[in-house]
Amino acid sequence: MTTYLLRDVSPLGEARTDLLLADGVVAAIGTGLEAPADAVEIDGAGLVALPGLVDLHTHLREPGREDAETIATGTRAAALGGFTAVHAMANTTPTQDTAGVVEQVWHLGRRAGWVDVFPVGAVTVGLEGERLAELGAMAESAARVRVFSDDGKCVHDPVVMRRALEYVKAFDGVVAQHAQEPRLTEGSQMHEGVVSAELGLAGWPAVAEEAIVARDVLLAEHVGSRLHVCHLSTAGSVEIVRWAKSRGIDVTAEVTPHHLILTDELARGYDPLFKVNPPLRTQRDVEAVREGLADGTIDIVATDHAPHPREDKDCEWAAAAFGMTGLETALSVVQETMVETGRMTWADVARVLSSAPARIGRVDGQHGRPIAVGEPANLTLVDPAARRVVRPQGQATKSENSPFGGRELPGRVVATFLRGRATVLDGAPVDEEVQR
Amino acid sequence: MKHLLSASDLTRDEAVHILDTAGQMAATQAREIKKLPTLRGRTVVNLFFEDSTRTRISFETAAKRLSADVINFSAKGSSVSKGESLKDTALTLQAMGADAVVIRHQASGAPHTLASSGWTHGAVVNAGDGTHQHPTQALLDAYTLRRHLVGDRGRADVSGRDLHGLHVAVVGDVLHSRVARSNVQLLHTLGARVTLVAPPTLVPVGVEAWPCEVSYRLDDVIVDGKPDAIMMLRVQRERMSSAGGGFFPSPLEYSRGYGLDARRLEALPEHAIVLHPGPMNRGLEISADAADSDRAVIVEQVANGVAVRMAVLYLLLAGEQSTTNRSAE
Numbered sequence: 096m097t098t099y100l101l102r103d104v105s106p107l108g109e110a111r112t113d114l115l116l117a118d119g120v121v122a123a124i125g126t127g128l129e130a131p132a133d134a135v136e137i138d139g140a141g142l143v144a145l146p147g148l149v150d151l152h153t154h155l156r157e158p159g160r161e162d163a164e165t166i167a168t169g170t171r172a173a174a175l176g177g178f179t180a181v182h183a184m185a186n187t188t189p190t191q192d193t194a195g196v197v198e199q200v201w202h203l204g205r206r207a208g209w210v211d212v213f214p215v216g217a218v219t220v221g222l223e224g225e226r227l228a229e230l231g232a233m234a235e236s237a238a239r240v241r242v243f244s245d246d247g248k249c250v251h252d253p254v255v256m257r258r259a260l261e262y263v264k265a266f267d268g269v270v271a272q273h274a275q276e277p278r279l280t281e282g283s284q285m286h287e288g289v290v291s292a293e294l295g296l297a298g299w300p301a302v303a304e305e306a307i308v309a310r311d312v313l314l315a316e317h318v319g320s321r322l323h324v325c326h327l328s329t330a331g332s333v334e335i336v337r338w339a340k341s342r343g344i345d346v347t348a349e350v351t352p353h354h355l356i357l358t359d360e361l362a363r364g365y366d367p368l369f370k371v372n373p374p375l376r377t378q379r380d381v382e383a384v385r386e387g388l389a390d391g392t393i394d395i396v397a398t399d400h401a402p403h404p405r406e407d408k409d410c411e412w413a414a415a416a417f418g419m420t421g422l423e424t425a426l427s428v429v430q431e432t433m434v435e436t437g438r439m440t441w442a443d444v445a446r447v448l449s450s451a452p453a454r455i456g457r458v459d460g461q462h463g464r465p466i467a468v469g470e471p472a473n474l475t476l477v478d479p480a481a482r483r484v485v486r487p488q489g490q491a492t493k494s495e496n497s498p499f500g501g502r503e504l505p506g507r508v509v510a511t512f513l514r515g516r517a518t519v520l521d522g523a524p525v526d527e528e529v530q531r
Numbered sequence: 532m533k534h535l536l537s538a539s540d541l542t543r544d545e546a547v548h549i550l551d552t553a554g555q556m557a558a559t560q561a562r563e564i565k566k567l568p569t570l571r572g573r574t575v576v577n578l579f580f581e582d583s584t585r586t587r588i589s590f591e592t593a594a595k596r597l598s599a600d601v602i603n604f605s606a607k608g609s610s611v612s613k614g615e616s617l618k619d620t621a622l623t624l625q626a627m628g629a630d631a632v633v634i635r636h637q638a639s640g641a642p643h644t645l646a647s648s649g650w651t652h653g654a655v656v657n658a659g660d661g662t663h664q665h666p667t668q669a670l671l672d673a674y675t676l677r678r679h680l681v682g683d684r685g686r687a688d689v690s691g692r693d694l695h696g697l698h699v700a701v702v703g704d705v706l707h708s709r710v711a712r713s714n715v716q717l718l719h720t721l722g723a724r725v726t727l728v729a730p731p732t733l734v735p736v737g738v739e740a741w742p743c744e745v746s747y748r749l750d751d752v753i754v755d756g757k758p759d760a761i762m763m764l765r766v767q768r769e770r771m772s773s774a775g776g777g778f779f780p781s782p783l784e785y786s787r788g789y790g791l792d793a794r795r796l797e798a799l800p801e802h803a804i805v806l807h808p809g810p811m812n813r814g815l816e817i818s819a820d821a822a823d824s825d826r827a828v829i830v831e832q833v834a835n836g837v838a839v840r841m842a843v844l845y846l847l848l849a850g851e852q853s854t855t856n857r858s859a860e
Contacts (some may be wrong), residue, residue, distance in 0.1 A: 208776030231721070284639075295639040295663030295712060300736070365640030409648075411617050411662070413638035 096121075096515060100130045102172070104139030104464040104476060105110040106443030114144060116472040117517040124468055137520075141480060142509055143441050146449040147179025147210075147473035149462045150428065151242065151271070152316050152325060152397035153199070154418070156210070157203065158196070159188025164402040164493045166200065168436050169422070169527060170209035172266035172400075172492040174518040176422040177508040178210050180453070182460045185217040186247040192217035192228035194236035201238035211520050213458055218259045218270060222248045227258060234266040241457040244271035246325055247372075249307060256311060260320035267457060269347075271323040272311050275373065275428050279303035284413060286359040286374040294362060296412065299374045301329040309333045313341035323455055324348040328373040330383030337392045348395040350384045352421055352428035353498055357381075361498070367408045367415030368498050371401070374426075386446060389438040395452045398425045401496030419498045423490050425517050429506035430479060435505060472515035481507035491524065532654040532850070534646045535843055538666040539718040540670050544695060546720055550674050552842035553835070560596070560838060570599035573848050576629040577603045578620065580660075582638040585809060589833070590633045590667075593840035599848070602627070616846045619652035625652050629653045631848055639663035654847040662707045668808055669713035671839040672762065675832050679804050680759050695722030700752050701743075702728040702789055703764030703816050706735050707779075710808045711764060715743045728752050730776040730788065735858060749789050751752055753798045761799060762806040763791050766816045793820040804828050 102115040106124075115123040130136055133370070149175065156164040166183070173181050180344050185191035188483040191200060197214040204212020216233035220226045222245045233240040243263055250256045251273060257272045274320055281304045285291050287298020308324055312335060315322035324336065327348045334346045354369060358378050361369040369375060387393040401418025408415050429448065433439040437446075453463025462469040484503050487495040541549070550756065559567060575594040577587050587603065594601045606620055617636075624632060631654040634642045636723050639661030646655040659665040673694060680697055682689040699718055705711045718725050725743040727734065738745055748753045753761070766789075768782055779785045786792070791805065799805075803815075805827040813819050821827065 110799075289735050289737040289740040293712070293736040294741065295661050295709060297662075298736060365643045406616070409618055411636065411638040411641040411644050413640075414617075 096281065097517070098131055099512065100128060100134045101139045101144065101476065102135045102136055103509070104142050104144040106144045107445055108143045114466070114474070115473070116512060116515045119472055121373065121466065121470050121472050122467055124466070126372065130471045133449050134306070137510065139476060142476045142478055144466060145177070145441065145445045145477060146463055146466060147282055147475050147511065147513065148177045148448045149458070150178050150398050150400070150401045150422065150425075150454040151395060151452040151456055152184070152246070152423065153181040153183055153215070154399070155183045155189065155200070155400045156402060158199065162404045163303040164213060166203040166262065167207040167493065168493040169400070169402070170204060170207045171214060171491060171524055172422045173475055174209040174511045174513070175508060175524055176424070176478065177426050179473040179510055179511060179513045180211040180213060180458060180476070181269070182213045182215050182242055183457055184246050185215045185244060186222055190217050190221050192220050194229065196239055197233050197238040198236050210513060211462065212239045213456060214240055215246070216243045217273070218245045218250050219255060220241045224250055224252055225253060226319070227255070227262060228429070230259070230268065231266065234268060238416065241266070241268045242323070242455070243268055243273055244273065244325065245499065246271065246273045249273050249275040249277060251307070253310060253314065255304045257314050257318060258316055260322065261318045262321055262342060269321045269323050269455060272307065273325050274304045274307035274311065276303040276306050277346055277415065279306070283372070285362045286376050288359065288377060290359045290362055294365070296362065300330055301380070304329055304373055305331040305335060308335050310427060312344050313338070315346055316342065316344045321345045322347070324346040326351050326354065326373055326397070327393060328376050330382060333383045333387035334390055337387065338393065341366050347394040347451075348392070349389055349395045350393045350426045351399045352396060354384055355432045356383065356428050357397070357498060363413045367410065367412050368419065368496055370415050370417055371419050372417035383436060385432060388433065394447065396425065396429055396447050397452065399424040400492070402492050403496050405495060406494045408496050419496055420487070420490070420494055421491050422492060424485060424499050424504060426477065426508060427506045430506040431504060434479070437509050440476060472512050474512045476510040478507045478509050479505065482507070532846055535666050536610045536642050536646055536655065536657045537664045538669045538713040538720070539721060541666075541717065543720050543722070546670070546673065546717060547691060549752060549839070549842050549846065550672055550677060552840040552846060553670070553674050554690060556836070556841040556845070557838035560658055564673065565596055566598060567596060568598050569849055570594065570597040571846055572600045573630040574628055575599045575601050575631045575633060575844060577601065578606060578624065578632050579604070580606050580634070580641070581659070583635050583659065585757055585833070586635060589836045590658060590840050592837050594844055596837070597841055599844065602629070605753055606809065607835050618648070618650055618707060621645055621648070621804060625651040626665060630658060633658045635659045636660055655848065656843060661707055661709065663709050665709040665713050665714060666717070666838055667836070668710050670843070671719040671832055671836040672806055672808070673717055674758055674835045674839050675806060675828055676723070676833070679828060680802070693721040694820060697723040697759045698726070698756060699723050699756040700726045700756060700761045700763060701764065702749060702791070704723070704733045704766045705729045705738070705764070708764050708766075714762065715741050721741065721828045723777065724758065724760065725758055726752050728789065730779055730785070749795065750798075755797055757800050760804045760806060761791065763817045763842055764811065765808065765812060768812070786815055790816055791821040792818040795823045796824060796826065799826070806832060809833070
C-alpha cells in the first residue's frame with residue numbers, strides 16, 4: 096500500500112502540519128516530518144484536511160434503476176465529492192427490506208471500493224407503510240444495518256412508527272423519517288405559497304412536514320427511542336426540533352445542501368431540475384435551516400443525492416421525477432452557505448458532514464474520527480480557495496440532474512483517502528488504485 | 532411577441548394592441564366573405580392533450596378565417612399517463628413544419644416547457660395549462676368587458692382604451708381556475724379592479740400576492756362593491772367529494788352562497804354584465820334566469836373568442852414574418 100506524506104495541510108482549517116498516512120492509518124502528525132523512502136509526497140499548502148465525509152442519505156439506485164446510477168458510479172461520485180462513506184437508501188427495486196438485498200448492496204459497495212457503503216434498511220415491507228420489515232435480520236446481516244428508513248415515503252401510520260421506533264432499540268438502530276403527511280400532499284408538486292399560487296402547481300404545505308416531525312418527536316419521547324428526521328426543510332420543523340432537543344428528546348435532524356441555498360422561486364421557469372421532495376422552500380426557510388445548522392439544532396448535512404435519467408426530467412413539471420444529484424457539490428454548497436458567511440468553521444463542517452452522521456449511523460468506529468495518530472486514514476483534502484463552474488455532464492454520477500449546472504461554487508476536493516488508499520488525487524478519481 | 536404563454540407576459544400597451552387588433556378582426560367578420568388571406572401557407576397546429584371542443588373549435592375557426600392550414604392533434608394521455616412524451620410530440624410537429632402550436636395541456640407549465648425547450652421553433656400559444664393560465668380567455672373577457680362597459684356602452688370607438696375604473700367580480704373555484712389567474716393579471720394590467728369571491732377552501736394559499744381583493748361573501752360584494760361585471764367560474768361537482776378534495780359540503784350549499792340566481796342578478800347595478808367562460812353548470816354556479824338574461828354576454832364571449840384568437844395568431848405569425856428569417860433560427 097502506498098504511503099502518503101501530506102505536506103503543510105491544515106487539519107480542520109487550523110495550524111499547518113504534515114500528515115503521514117501509512118498502513119491505512121494516520122501514522123504521524125507534525126511539522127517537517129521525514130519522508131519514508133517510498134512515500135508519495137503531496138503538497139498540501141492551502142488545503143484543508145477533513146475527516147472523510149459521511150453521507151447519511153444517498154440514493155445509489157442499484158438494484159433496479161441502473162440507468163440512473165449504479166453503486167459503482169454513485170460511489171465514485173461520492174469519492175470525488177470527498178466522501179468515504181455513504182448510506183444507501185432503501186427505495187431500490189427490489190426494496191432493501193430483507194437481509195439478502197442489503198447484503199447484496201453491501202457486497203457491491205465493497206467490490207466497487209470507492210467508499211464504504213452502508214445500506215439503509217426499509218422500515219416496512221416494500222416501503223408500503225403497513226408491516227415492519229425484518230429489521231432484526233438486516234441488523235444481524237453482514238451489512239450490519241443500523242439506519243432504517245422508508246425514505247421517499249413517510250411511515251405515516253402512527254402505530255407502525257411507534258413499533259419501529261421501539262423495535263430498533265434492541266440493536267441500537269435509528270428510524271430516519273421522511274416526514275410527509277400523505278393526505279396533505281396528494282398530487283403535490285412544489286412548496287405551497289405565493290409561487291405555487293401563481294404557477295398553478297399543487298402545493299406541498301410546510302405543515303405536512305411539521306405535523307409529522309411534531310408527532311414523531313413526541314412518539315420518540317414516549318417510547319424513549321432515537322429518531323432521525325431526514326431532509327428537514329421548513330422553519331417550523333427547525334422550531335419543533337429545537338423544542339424537542341430542549342426537552343431532552345433523542346432526535347437528530349439533517350438538511351440537504353439544496354435546502355440551504357435554493358428557493359421555490361426557481362420553479363418559475365417550470366424546469367423540473369428544481370423539482371425535489373421535500374420541495375424547495377422560501378428564503379425565510381433557507382435562513383431558518385442555516386440558523387438551525389449553525390446552532391446545532393440540525394445535526395448534519397446529508398445530500399439526498401437522487402439521480403434520475405434524462406427522460407425523467409426532460410418533460411413537463413408534473414410528469415417529472417422528484418430529486419437532484421448532490422454528492423459532488425455538497426461540500427461546496429456548505430462552504431458557500433455556512434463557512435463563507437462566517438456561520439461555521441471547518442471544524443463545524445467536519446462535524447456536520449462527518450463525525451455527526453457517522454455517529455447517527457453507528458459507523459463512528461471507522462468514520463468521522465478525529466485526525467489523530469492511530470486513527471483510520473479516512474481523509475479529504477479541500478482547496479477552499481478554488482472556484483469552479485458546475486458542469487453536470489462532466490460529473491461522475493451517471494445522471495445529469497444537478498440543480499447547480501452553470502453555477503460557480505467555491506471549493507474543490509483535491510484528494511480523498513479511504514483507509515490510507517487514495518480514491519481521488521489532484522481532483523481526479525484514482526481508478527487503477529481502486530480497481531486493484 | 533414570440534409566444535403567448537401567460538397573461539402576465541403582456542404589458543398594458545401590448546394587451547390594448549391585441550384588443551384593438553381583435554376589434555379590426557371582428558369588423559371583417561361582419562362581411563359576407565369572412566376569410567382573410569393573411570396567413571396563407573402558414574401551419575397552425577392545435578395540440579390538445581386535454582379535451583376541449585370549444586377552445587379547439589375557436590382556435591381552428593380563427594386560424595381558418597386567416598387562411599392558415601390547421602392540423603388538429605389530439606394527444607389525449609400524455610407522458611403523464613405513459614403515452615408519447617411532450618418532447619416527442621413536439622419534435623414530430625416541428626418536423627411537419629408547424630409555424631404555431633396552440634397547446635392545451637393538463638400540466639401547468641407545459642406550454643412554457645414547450646416554448647423554452649427548443650423542441651419546436653414555432654410560436655407557442657397557451658390554450659390552457661393545468662390550473663395555471665388561459666391567456667386568450669382573459670383577452671376575450673377583456674375584449675367583451677371593453678365593448679360593453681367602456682366608451683359610452685359600446686357606442687363610441689374604444690380603440691386604445693383600457694379598462695381603467697371598472698370593477699369586476701370573479702366568482703367561484705379560483706383555486707383550480709386558470710381563467711381566474713389569467714383574468715386577475717390581465718384585468719389588473721388593464722387598470723380594472725378585481726375582487727375574487729369564493730369559499731375559503733377554493734382560494735389558493737399565497738393569493739395575498741395577487742393584485743386583487745378577496746371576499747368570501749358574494750352578497751356583500753354585489754351590494755357594497757357594485758361590480759360593473761360579474762364573471763362566474765365553472766365549479767366541478769366532483770370537487771365536493773372527499774376524493775375530489777371535499778372543498779364544499781354540497782352543491783346546494785355552494786349555490787346558496789356563491790351561485791348567481793335571479794335575486795343576486797337583480798341586486799347587481801343596472802348596467803352590470805354577466806360573463807361565464809363556459810361550459811356552464813346551470814343550477815350550480817349560475818341559474819337559468821341569470822344565464823339566459825339579457826345581462827348575460829356569454830354567447831357573445833364565444834364570438835369574441837374567435838376575433839381575439841385571430842388577433843393573437845395574426846400578431847404572432849404575420850408580425851414575425853416580416854422581421855425574422857425563419858430558416859436562420
